[in-house]
Amino acid sequence: MRRAIFSIFSVCLCSLFAQRNLIPTDSPAVEAGRQIYMGACSGCHGATGEGSQGPSLLSGRASRLPDRTLLNSIQNGLPGTSMPNFPMGSEKINQVAAFVRSLTAPAITTQPAGDVERGKRYFFGAGKCSTCHMILGQGGHPGPDLSNIGSERTSGQILESIMKPSARIAEGYRGVVAALKSGPTIQGVAKNHNNYSVQILDKDGRLHLLNREEIAKLELMDASLMPSTSDAAEARHLVAFLARQSTRMKEGALSK
Amino acid sequence: MRFALVFCIPLFAAAQVTPEAIANSPNAEWLTYHGDYSARRHSSLKQITPDNAKSLVAKWVFHIDGAKKLEASPIVHRGLMYISNTNEIYALDARNGRKVWHYSAKNAKGTRVNRGSAILGDKVYFVTADCHLIALNRSTGNLIFDVTYASFDAGYTTSIAPLAIRNGILVGVAGGGSGQRGFVAALHPDTGKEVWRFWTVPGKGEIGSETWGGFPAEMGGAPTWTTGSYDPQLNLVYWPTGNPWPDFYGGRRPGDNLYSDCVLALDAATGKLKWHFQFTPHDVWDWDANENPVLLDAVFRGKPRKLLVQANRNGFYYILDRETGEFLHAKPFVTKLDWTSGLDDRGRPKVIPEKIPTPAGTKVCPSVRGASNWMSPSYNPATGLFYVVALEQCDMIVASAKEPVASSGFRGTGNEGIPTEPGRFFLRALDVLNGEIKWQYPMPGPGVMWAGTVSTAGGVVFTGDDDGNLVAVDAKTGKDLWHFSTGHSLFASPVTYMLDGKQYVTIAAESDVFTFGLFQGN
Numbered sequence: 189m190r191r192a193i194f195s196i197f198s199v200c201l202c203s204l205f206a207q208r209n210l211i212p213t214d215s216p217a218v219e220a221g222r223q224i225y226m227g228a229c230s231g232c233h234g235a236t237g238e239g240s241q242g243p244s245l246l247s248g249r250a251s252r253l254p255d256r257t258l259l260n261s262i263q264n265g266l267p268g269t270s271m272p273n274f275p276m277g278s279e280k281i282n283q284v285a286a287f288v289r290s291l292t293a294p295a296i297t298t299q300p301a302g303d304v305e306r307g308k309r310y311f312f313g314a315g316k317c318s319t320c321h322m323i324l325g326q327g328g329h330p331g332p333d334l335s336n337i338g339s340e341r342t343s344g345q346i347l348e349s350i351m352k353p354s355a356r357i358a359e360g361y362r363g364v365v366a367a368l369k370s371g372p373t374i375q376g377v378a379k380n381h382n383n384y385s386v387q388i389l390d391k392d393g394r395l396h397l398l399n400r401e402e403i404a405k406l407e408l409m410d411a412s413l414m415p416s417t418s419d420a421a422e423a424r425h426l427v428a429f430l431a432r433q434s435t436r437m438k439e440g441a442l443s444k
Numbered sequence: 445m446r447f448a449l450v451f452c453i454p455l456f457a458a459a460q461v462t463p464e465a466i467a468n469s470p471n472a473e474w475l476t477y478h479g480d481y482s483a484r485r486h487s488s489l490k491q492i493t494p495d496n497a498k499s500l501v502a503k504w505v506f507h508i509d510g511a512k513k514l515e516a517s518p519i520v521h522r523g524l525m526y527i528s529n530t531n532e533i534y535a536l537d538a539r540n541g542r543k544v545w546h547y548s549a550k551n552a553k554g555t556r557v558n559r560g561s562a563i564l565g566d567k568v569y570f571v572t573a574d575c576h577l578i579a580l581n582r583s584t585g586n587l588i589f590d591v592t593y594a595s596f597d598a599g600y601t602t603s604i605a606p607l608a609i610r611n612g613i614l615v616g617v618a619g620g621g622s623g624q625r626g627f628v629a630a631l632h633p634d635t636g637k638e639v640w641r642f643w644t645v646p647g648k649g650e651i652g653s654e655t656w657g658g659f660p661a662e663m664g665g666a667p668t669w670t671t672g673s674y675d676p677q678l679n680l681v682y683w684p685t686g687n688p689w690p691d692f693y694g695g696r697r698p699g700d701n702l703y704s705d706c707v708l709a710l711d712a713a714t715g716k717l718k719w720h721f722q723f724t725p726h727d728v729w730d731w732d733a734n735e736n737p738v739l740l741d742a743v744f745r746g747k748p749r750k751l752l753v754q755a756n757r758n759g760f761y762y763i764l765d766r767e768t769g770e771f772l773h774a775k776p777f778v779t780k781l782d783w784t785s786g787l788d789d790r791g792r793p794k795v796i797p798e799k800i801p802t803p804a805g806t807k808v809c810p811s812v813r814g815a816s817n818w819m820s821p822s823y824n825p826a827t828g829l830f831y832v833v834a835l836e837q838c839d840m841i842v843a844s845a846k847e848p849v850a851s852s853g854f855r856g857t858g859n860e861g862i863p864t865e866p867g868r869f870f871l872r873a874l875d876v877l878n879g880e881i882k883w884q885y886p887m888p889g890p891g892v893m894w895a896g897t898v899s900t901a902g903g904v905v906f907t908g909d910d911d912g913n914l915v916a917v918d919a920k921t922g923k924d925l926w927h928f929s930t931g932h933s934l935f936a937s938p939v940t941y942m943l944d945g946k947q948y949v950t951i952a953a954e955s956d957v958f959t960f961g962l963f964q965g966n
Binding site: 380 | 523524537539540542543544545549550551552581583584585586587588589590
């Protein structure tokens with residue numbers, strides 16, 4: 189019985205998948221689409237799809253459209269609204285749709301352009317990223333594990349984390365300083381905290397499970413502990429490298 | 445200051461979890477699904493006693509978003525509690541239930557429940573429903589490796605709490621109900637690479653294959669879906685196996701169907717079979733032998749012996765010599781038992797032919813759920829009692845002949861409860877050396893629970909009951925001492941641990957983890 193439900197379910201999944209297959213996912217198409225988007229769409233939907241006069245393409249209805257609806261909406265516009273039609277030929281429509289999809293797709297599925305090897309060298313070398321982050325057990329603390337980041341975040345989110353770390357602080361990684369009544373000060377990230385306890389991971393990977401009563405002063409930071417990267421070229425290679433960090437490559441590609 | 449000392453300084457020492465520490469638990473810590481390697485689930489803690497158990501109070505509850513049926517026994521080590529659910533695991537601050545980290549294998553396929561994790565060195569291990577073993581750093585939850593050990597697409601799934609021994613993380617698979625070939629595998633603790641694998645259905649031409657009448661090994665079942673036990677001195681792993689497939693129709697698999705419904709003694713270094721004992725040869729009632737194989741040493745009939753005991757789904761409590769596999773004794777621990785006229789002196793049942801399921805339906809006792817099942821029993825050496833949740837129930841089993849096709853949903857047909865004879869659960873205390881029932885604690889309810897027990901040196905046994913209560917009873921007498929209604933049905937066994945000098949008891953219930961301790965006045 190359970191099997192039967194499962195196979196019906198997988199049939200649905202397959203047809204859904206076939207449906208969604210109308211839009212290309214290869215990086216040349218996404219890149220071509222980006223060019224079109226920046227000229228034709230970013231004025232109303234924002235440079236990263238965050239929305240302005242037009243709605244955000246990152247969340248809500250516009251992020252969940254089936255392939256055919258997305259293509260139709262771009263080609264024909266939405267009559268009665270300020271969303272214009274774009275009679276620009278199906279190849280270009282496909283490309284811009286590919287870019288719109290890439291805004292919400294896990295980075296692993298969009299394979300962003302950049303030199304992966306160079307990104308890797310920078311990550312474990314000059315960029316010092318691996319002093320705070322681990323990939324499959326290689327690296328340090330207290331930053332989030334990046335072994336599966338390509339499946340968990342979009343390329344845009346990864347880029348933002350690198351260039352503007354404080355724009356969004358990953359859950360459980362807010363910087364914290366706790367001065368204990370007994371003397372020592374503990375620094376790291378607050379894995380969790382409330383009025384009664386705080387759980388801190390320090391840069392040596394040690395956990396400190398503390399009651400608030402033992403703490404003289406607790407300071408939670410608004411800015412990320414992570415230094416920002418301003419070199420756009422290195423950032424691009426880093427994104428290319430990190431986008432490919434996924435524990436389950438094939439399944440990752442199917443899951444969205 | 446006290447906490448700084450208790451928690452920070454030991455963590456600075458960053459000691460590794462060793463097999464020796466596991467063998468010496470459960471004490472303040474709970475280090476395997478069973479608490480230790482012996483599967484006795486007997487903790488040395490004695491702060492909670494029959495005198496003070498009535499002042500147990502809830503200390504914290506942790507809700508797991510989306511969880512429907514938590515079945516895990518958590519692991520507790522150095523102030524952290526590891527609790528797993530389908531394809532995910534949480535590390536909690538064990539004093540207050542605050543989340544420290546969470547790892548979710550979001551792309552994992554399959555939705556099977558999860559029964560828990562394992563800990564060794566600096567890592568914690570758990571499996572996903574699609575048979576990946578995942579290793580995480582136990583402090584940070586950082587991923588160390590994620591390896592596949594069986595193919596989900598070929599029909600394999602799993603729910604097992606792995607068992608961590610020195611040279612391997614031991615894992616198994618489900619599949620007794622859908623026609624996969626069972627195995628136990630040891631995967632390297634640092635890399636996940638396979639160290640050995642023992643197939644529970646012998647391949648063509650191998651010893652034991654003659655017990656299948658030519659039925660394909662690939663579909664034989666004999667799954668390994670519960671956690672075994674381990675004797676570090678003998679260096680033997682004891683792993684129980686499930687039913688042969690198809691569950692209820694044996695016509696295509698004439699013979700004993702080795703190694704289904706067995707306990708296997710495997711060399712921990714090589715995975716080679718030392719001995720096996722089969723509880724239910726040629727099973728047509730779905731009586732997996734996956735109940736915990738409990739290891740203990742005792743003087744048996746005047747001779748000190750290394751024993752293995754099990755309260756089997758088929759209704760008998762068995763005592764075996766765990767060095768040799770010799771059958772020593774068995775006794776029914778339920779009254780509803782009608783499929784056999786008894787066991788011979790080697791422990792082989794004499795099956796009553798009328799109890800073999802037919803297309804018209806056959807009433808059989810115990811039920812398919814069994815006289816007991818994977819809910820954990822426990823054993824207290826001080827009382828000499830073995831505490832087991834028993835189910836008094838019969839079923840109608842219908843069997844039909846059909847060409848078996850793996851993963852087709854076919855199980856040889858199936859079973860139904862008898863509406864006028866609902867099942868009843870009891871917590872029973874058996875004399876560990878002869879299986880006699882010394883006391884019992886009836887547990888009225890809807891007949892849905894799968895909760896087990898934990899025994900403590902304080903003389904209190906904790907068990908889940910069929911009405912959603914965590915219950916404390918007196919280990920000597922079975923007298924009811926305390927209970928707490930979780931408001932959920934229970935599908936897990938409780939554990940106990942100690943932090944800052946306070947003993948806690950934890951049980952997972954559907955979507956929440958409940959932790960109790962003695963009232964402290966604050």
